[in-house]
Amino acid sequence: MEDGLHEGASLRVVVQRIRRARLMLSEEKDGWAEVDRGLVYLVCFVRTTAGTPPLDLRRAAKSLLMAKIDTNAEGRPASVLDMGGDVLVVPQASLSGKLKGNTPQYHAQVAKEKGLDLYTAFITILNEEAVAAGKVITIKAGVYGNRQALSTESDGPYTHMFEF
Amino acid sequence: MEDGLHEGASLRVVVQRIRRARLMLSEEKDGWAEVDRGLVYLVCFVRTTAGTPPLDLRRAAKSLLMAKIDTNAEGRPASVLDMGGDVLVVPQASLSGKLKGNTPQYHAQVAKEKGLDLYTAFITILNEEAVAAGKVITIKAGVYGNRQALSTESDGPYTHMFEF
Numbered sequence: 665m666e667d668g669l670h671e672g673a674s675l676r677v678v679v680q681r682i683r684r685a686r687l688m689l690s691e692e693k694d695g696w697a698e699v700d701r702g703l704v705y706l707v708c709f710v711r712t713t714a715g716t717p718p719l720d721l722r723r724a725a726k727s728l729l730m731a732k733i734d735t736n737a738e739g740r741p742a743s744v745l746d747m748g749g750d751v752l753v754v755p756q757a758s759l760s761g762k763l764k765g766n767t768p769q770y771h772a773q774v775a776k777e778k779g780l781d782l783y784t785a786f787i788t789i790l791n792e793e794a795v796a797a798g799k800v801i802t803i804k805a806g807v808y809g810n811r812q813a814l815s816t817e818s819d820g821p822y823t824h825m826f827e828f
Numbered sequence: 829m830e831d832g833l834h835e836g837a838s839l840r841v842v843v844q845r846i847r848r849a850r851l852m853l854s855e856e857k858d859g860w861a862e863v864d865r866g867l868v869y870l871v872c873f874v875r876t877t878a879g880t881p882p883l884d885l886r887r888a889a890k891s892l893l894m895a896k897i898d899t900n901a902e903g904r905p906a907s908v909l910d911m912g913g914d915v916l917v918v919p920q921a922s923l924s925g926k927l928k929g930n931t932p933q934y935h936a937q938v939a940k941e942k943g944l945d946l947y948t949a950f951i952t953i954l955n956e957e958a959v960a961a962g963k964v965i966t967i968k969a970g971v972y973g974n975r976q977a978l979s980t981e982s983d984g985p986y987t988h989m990f991e992f
Contacts, residue, residue, distance in 0.1 A: 678842055678987055704986050730930045733922070741931055758897070758985040762879055766894045768988065812986070817979045821922040823842055823870050824932065825989065 668794045669781055670718035673774050674827055676759050677724075678706040681734060681822035685718045685752050685804050688813035697804040701747030703733075706758035709782045721782070724828035725789045727802070733824055749803045751790065754812055755783055756805060833945055834882035837938050838991055840923050841888075842870040845898060845986035849916050851970050852977035859876055863967040866913030867897075868980060872923035873938045873946045885946070888992035892978045893961070897988055914966045915954065918976055944972045 688699045705728065709719075729751075731820045732741035744751060757779075761768035773779065793800035806812060850862045869892065873883075893915075896905035908915060921943075925932035937943065951969045958965035970976060 677990075678989070704969070726926065727930070729928055732931045733925070736935055737898075743930060755987060756987050761897070761988050763891065763990070765894055766907060767896045811984055813981075813983045815979070815981045819977045820975055821920060822922050822976070824922055824925050825840075825842070826927070 668814060669722065669785065671780065672712055672716070672820065673719045673782060674712050675711045675719055675721070675724050675782075676708045676710055677728065677738050677785070677826045677828070678756070678759065679731070679733065679824040679826065680704045680706070680729065680816060681744065683817045683819055685814065685816040685817055685828065687752055687754055687804075688811070689807055697752060697806070699750035699752045699802065699804055703744050703751050704814075705751060705753045706756040706757050706759065707753060707783070707786065708773045709779045710760045711774055719782070719828065721786050721789050722793070725786065725793050729790065729797070731792055731824070731826075733822075735822060744801060745794070745797050745799050750804065752804050752806075753787060753790065754806045755779075755808045756812070776809060783808045787817070798802075833942065834885065836876055836880070837873045837883045837942065837946060838876050838880070839883055839885070839888050839946075839950070840918070840948045841892065841990045841992070842923065843892065843895070843988040844868045844870070844980060845982055845984065846916075847981045847983055848866055849978065849980040850977070851916055851918055851968075861916060861970070862924065863914035863916045863966065863968055867908050867915050868888065869915060869917045870920040870923065871917060871947070871950070872920050873943045874924045874936045875938055879896075883946070884931065884992065885950050885953050886957070888959050888971075889950065892990065893954065893957055893965070895946065895988070895990075897986075908965060909958070909961050909963050912964050914968065916968045916970075917951060917954065917972075918970045919953060919972045920976070940956055940973060947972045
């Protein structure tokens with residue numbers, strides 16, 4: 665792991681519960697990542713102020729996978745690890761936006777190379793944690809820095825915001 | 829306007845830029861609100877601490893309609909008021925969620941009746957502001973408190989978070 669990778673960054677995530685979703689990976693025919701029932705994580709790495717503890721990507725990954733934001737067949741709170749299902753992780757730079765007058769500024773985003781490294785590490789850790797939990801979770805990733813065409817179908821109150 | 833309606837609440841919004849979206853309003857056939865190019869506002873009214881200024885719904889509505897989170901044909905930042913288009917306003921109680929251990933708690937949401945009154949007032953004000961700006965903006969609302977089945981198609985980095 666690159667020295668200092670986890671310093672000076674936090675992870676902002678909007679989680680949406682979905683029935684299915686598809687994300688364009690390339691503009692070629694069939695260049696899509698498709699997932700069925702599960703979650704979409706819209707993720708952005710933002711700069712933190714001096715003195716903020718380093719980003720704990722493993723804690724963030726565990727917390728997101730274990731968050732009981734779904735309901736099981738008995739109507740009780742359940743996580744994606746409890747239920748199984750797919751997770752689609754979409755880079756979403758715009759989540760760093762802050763309005764200055766009417767124009768959003770994106771200065772809060774970490775530098776592109778650092779963001780790519782953190783995104784790649786996050787995907788790896790999500791996969792490790794799903795395997796460690798012994799669960800059939802398919803983690804699919806987007807392409808960091810690309811245009812993100814995304815279609816989602818959801819059901820129920822389903823949008824959650826987290827920051828780690 | 830009900831006395832105290834704007835006290836003790838803030839508005840949390842996740843904005844998604846979309847090519848089209850559809851929201852289920854009732855489970856009957858064709859009970860859907862459909863919009864084309866524009867924005868989805870996922871909205872939640874959350875309790876504030878004592879001493880927080882009252883929620884200024886009109887300022888929030890203006891700010892959201894004027895936020896330059898789209899790009900025009902010349903590639904310059906543009907708002908939904910600049911571009912025209914549709915706005916679909918979806919009640920999203922889950923945005924008030926805060927993890928306690930692995931279980932989200934939704935205590936931060938305002939009481940249901942107050943939330944419904946604020947939601948209704950917000951839709952009215954969005955319409956008034958679109959008319960006042962002399963723009964062709966179609967504001968479509970969901971059903972407060974209902975199950976929200978929603979399909980969206982989007983393109984580009986597009987998810988923004990705001991709090992008013």
